Amino acid sequence: MTVAGRVRRESVRMQAAELFEQEVKPPEVARRLRVSLKSAYQWHQLWREGGVGALSSRGPSGSRCRLSPRCLEKLAAYLEQGPAAHGWVEDQVWTAARVAMLIGRKFHVSYSVSGATRLMHRLGFSPQVPARRVAERDEQAVTAWKEATWAEVKGPGRPAGATSASRTKQASPADRPEAGPGDDADTPRS
Structure with a gap:
């Protein structure tokens, strides 16, 4: 809340x-x-x-923060330094998992990923999700494939207005046949 x-x-x-x-x-x-x-x-x-x-309210619910105010200040300073200053040099992204690991390394306190996320929000940070891309990915080849090959494979698609829905409106009694399949023609309908 x-x-x-x-x-x-x-x-x-x-x-x-x-x-x-x-x-x-x-x-x-x-x-x-x-x-x-x-x-x-x-x-x-x-x-x-x-x-x-x-x-009257008894304050916010949930477990108390396991880091002291002084440790929270230190954590905020560590986050300001960026991930590279703490060993994550491949990108400049603070993920919740990295922050949980950093808290464990620096303060010897275990935090879950969701707990680290809440703590980051409390400190004014938001966890980032790195883009997972293969280092060898050739963007020009991908673009060429999308423009040429995918257009052929995809096909033209369904024409506008074409649907597969059928009418579900019940027929009026006047439109019903007198005798249906399996009905005995001699017995009147009720």
Whole structure:
């Protein structure tokens, strides 16, 4: 959830607490605040047990950061130096896997790739995905093949307006035959 989303949710819970203090019932609170009935009943229960304080936010959920503020500053400085300064000389791309490895090397703390991604976003960086291209790739040959050979292989395609859909509208009773295959001509249809 974004920071704005958390702030809005906190505001809505405080509005709900005010309505509960005015003895407004949970269904009416749900309608007025445009929240689910379940949320309104849960908030009402919390409010009855602990008052307004029970509805206040306890901060963002999830596990705490395993790096100290000082280590986070160092990590940001390492990321600013670029990947080549830390041994990745083939390209200048910080992938989440590289950042997780860097954290392990420098701080002896294990981070998953998704955890490293969240940490990078927190520090104002975004992980990059390197383009996977073969070093021996001949771009001119690829372009020539696309223009000549692919045009032949691909074919002209389907003409505009041609479809394979059939009509699915049910026929009217007047359009139906009197007797169908397997029907006995002597028995009337019902």
